Amino acid sequence: MSAHATHECVQLVPIFQELEASQLDTIESIVQHHHYQTGETLFNAEDSLDTLLIVAGGQVKVYQLAANGREQLLYLLQTGDIDGEAALFENKQRTSYAEALVPTDICSIRRDDFQQLMQQYPSISINVLNVFGKRLTQLEKQTTSTATESVEARLANYLTETAASLDVQAFKLPLKKKDLATFLGTTPETISRKLTRFEKQGLITQKPGKVIQINDADQLLLVE
Amino acid sequence: MSAHATHECVQLVPIFQELEASQLDTIESIVQHHHYQTGETLFNAEDSLDTLLIVAGGQVKVYQLAANGREQLLYLLQTGDIDGEAALFENKQRTSYAEALVPTDICSIRRDDFQQLMQQYPSISINVLNVFGKRLTQLEKQTTSTATESVEARLANYLTETAASLDVQAFKLPLKKKDLATFLGTTPETISRKLTRFEKQGLITQKPGKVIQINDADQLLLVE
DNA sequence: CGCTGATTTGATTGTTATCAATACAAGTGG
DNA sequence: CCACTTGTATTGATAACAATCAAATCAGCG
Numbered sequence: 001m002s003a004h005a006t007h008e009c010v011q012l013v014p015i016f017q018e019l020e021a022s023q024l025d026t027i028e029s030i031v032q033h034h035h036y037q038t039g040e041t042l043f044n045a046e047d048s049l050d051t052l053l054i055v056a057g058g059q060v061k062v063y064q065l066a067a068n069g070r071e072q073l074l075y076l077l078q079t080g081d082i083d084g085e086a087a088l089f090e091n092k093q094r095t096s097y098a099e100a101l102v103p104t105d106i107c108s109i110r111r112d113d114f115q116q117l118m119q120q121y122p123s124i125s126i127n128v129l130n131v132f133g134k135r136l137t138q139l140e141k142q143t144t145s146t147a148t149e150s151v152e153a154r155l156a157n158y159l160t161e162t163a164a165s166l167d168v169q170a171f172k173l174p175l176k177k178k179d180l181a182t183f184l185g186t187t188p189e190t191i192s193r194k195l196t197r198f199e200k201q202g203l204i205t206q207k208p209g210k211v212i213q214i215n216d217a218d219q220l221l222l223v224e
Numbered sequence: 225m226s227a228h229a230t231h232e233c234v235q236l237v238p239i240f241q242e243l244e245a246s247q248l249d250t251i252e253s254i255v256q257h258h259h260y261q262t263g264e265t266l267f268n269a270e271d272s273l274d275t276l277l278i279v280a281g282g283q284v285k286v287y288q289l290a291a292n293g294r295e296q297l298l299y300l301l302q303t304g305d306i307d308g309e310a311a312l313f314e315n316k317q318r319t320s321y322a323e324a325l326v327p328t329d330i331c332s333i334r335r336d337d338f339q340q341l342m343q344q345y346p347s348i349s350i351n352v353l354n355v356f357g358k359r360l361t362q363l364e365k366q367t368t369s370t371a372t373e374s375v376e377a378r379l380a381n382y383l384t385e386t387a388a389s390l391d392v393q394a395f396k397l398p399l400k401k402k403d404l405a406t407f408l409g410t411t412p413e414t415i416s417r418k419l420t421r422f423e424k425q426g427l428i429t430q431k432p433g434k435v436i437q438i439n440d441a442d443q444l445l446l447v448e
Numbered sequence: 449c450g451c452t453g454a455t456t457t458g459a460t461t462g463t464t465a466t467c468a469a470t471a472c473a474a475g476t477g478g
Numbered sequence: 479c480c481a482c483t484t485g486t487a488t489t490g491a492t493a494a495c496a497a498t499c500a501a502a503t504c505a506g507c508g
Contacts, residue, residue: 064364064365064368065368066368066369066372066373067373067377067381067445068372068373068377068448070372070373071372072367072368072371072372074364074367074368085356085357085360086357086360086361088350088353088354088357089353089354089357089358090354095361095364095365096364115350118346118349118350119346122342122343122346122349125342125346125349125350125353126312126342126349128353129309129312129313129349129352129353129356130312130313130314132309132353132356132357132360133309133310133312133313133356134313135360136309136310136356136359136360136363137310137319139360139363139364139367140288140298140319140320140363141288141319142367143296143298143363143366143367143370144288144289144290144296144298145290146367146370146371146409147296147370147406147409148290148292148294148295148296148409149290149291149292149294150463150464151463151464152463153291153292157291176485176486176487177486177487177488178486178487182371182372185370185371185372186464186465187464187465187466188486188487188488189464189465189466189487189488189489190463190464190465191487192487192488192489193464193488193489196488196489221291224292374495374496375495375496376495400453400454400455401454401455401456402454402455410496410497411496411497411498412454412455412456413455413456413457413496413497413498414495414496414497415455416455416456416457417456417457417496420456420457449508450507450508451506451507451508452505452506452507452508453504453505453506453507454503454504454505454506455502455503455504455505456501456502456503456504457500457501457502457503458499458500458501458502459498459499459500459501460497460498460499460500461496461497461498461499462495462496462497462498463494463495463496463497464493464494464495464496465492465493465494465495466491466492466493466494467490467491467492467493468489468490468491468492469488469489469490470487470488470489470490471486471487471488471489472485472486472487472488473484473485473486473487474483474484474485474486475482475483475484475485476481476482476483476484477480477481477482477483478479478480478481478482
């Protein structure tokens with residue numbers, strides 16, 4: 001089971017695409033495995049940053065704390081996602097926190113090992129650059145959105161985007177309202193109210209089990 | 225003059241550190257030069273993204289537009305900064321706008337050329353990763369800050385950080401209030417009022433020529 | 449010196465956070 | 479399987495922060 005997981009780990013991750021089977025074997029041999037329970041902490045800010053994490057299965061929230069103690073959800077890591085960008089750099093300390101939202105399997109690669117891998121297989125660097133680029137683009141959009149749009153618009157956008165990326169009309173919110181709130185830069189109460197509002201306007205339907213059905217995506221996107 | 229500028233260009237940029245003089249020569253030979261007037265546009269969102277830009281001198285603001293048309297300043301590029309991260313990736317379109325704030329000199333490298341350089345000199349990839357990592361870290365902080373802290377706290381933080389990074393007590397605001405506002409996710413009016421407030425509290429002194437003097441950095445950081 | 453854009457100041461409004469209480473859901477242990 | 483406990487979500491009342499609109503003042507520049 002854990003031997004099998006090793007394979008999954010390396011194969012799951014886009015950054016190791018384009019590598020030969022033998023090269024994947026090399027990587028597999030240096031990967032370490034961990035399991036975390038729901039609510040368990042993967043790392044804290046101030047922790048030293050010396051490993052690259054690969055989510056082999058489960059779900060992890062990565063967040064920061066502001067000076068006033070409020071939480072900001074930055075990323076929701078899913079199977080195949082990686083974290084530890086700065087593991088590659090000079091930065092020696094983490095700036096965020098990570099917590100498992102469900103039982104989660106993690107593979108990790110030590111900083112030194114990974115740097116060697118990158119030297120050996122330049123395509124890995126390129127792939128990592130790609131991942132970073134996407135993350136930057138996503139974060140830029142999030143920054144723009146939280147800074148300039150209303151909570152209502154952000155929520156509407158989140159709903160339509162999530163539905164679109166899953167290619168469905170109805171989906172289950174992957175987060176507790178509390179976490180969704182810190183992701184969108186608002187409060188659980190406000191999310192509740194806005195969802196009720198959207199429902200009254202006929203834009204969505206709320207179903208049991210945190211399931212949201214999009215009725216009118218076009219109108220949702222027009223919400224200001 | 226322009227021949228001289230070429231050298232400056234490549235030498236300015238941290239991503240080309242660790243390269244031999246001969247290698248720098250190679251790069252110099254493929255770099256192109258541009259000059260922009262104040263207010264001139266370097267690129268727009270939707271533009272195809274096929275060059276890496278190096279700021280050889282001057283100042284450039286990089287911003288996005290939200291759905292509602294409001295502007296969000298993402299980066300203020302100074303001499304030696306680079307832009308065009310995604311130039312390295314699949315993303316073919318830009319998502320932001322760039323405008324020269326003062327007369328500005330730019331060197332550019334075409335996407336294909338740069339990708340070849342990276343293949344040739346892996347250290348460049350590593351350096352680019354470093355730049356990205358820092359940018360990600362900065363952006364994560366900005367996101368957290370705009371989403372969770374008050375305008376007052378963000379402004380106070382901006383002032384102390386800027387002063388600290390320049391290692392001075394008094395400095396000239398590098399941006400118009402309008403631009404600073406879009407950076408901090410607020411309005412020019414609010415910035416005016418908050419600065420007046422800080423001054424009344426004795427935390428800062430406003431001097432002619434957009435110069436701000438920090439009187440009590442410790443207290444400023446405690447602003448909520 | 450006059451013009452244009454930037455900044456300040458004032459009055460008002462609106463959105464959303466906050467506080468508080470209740471309802472609901474889920475998981476635990478008897 | 480039911481009561482109990484704990485965490486999560488909803489709803490309501492209120493307050494605060496900051497945006498907006500409008501007008502006046504100021505600065506920089508041709």
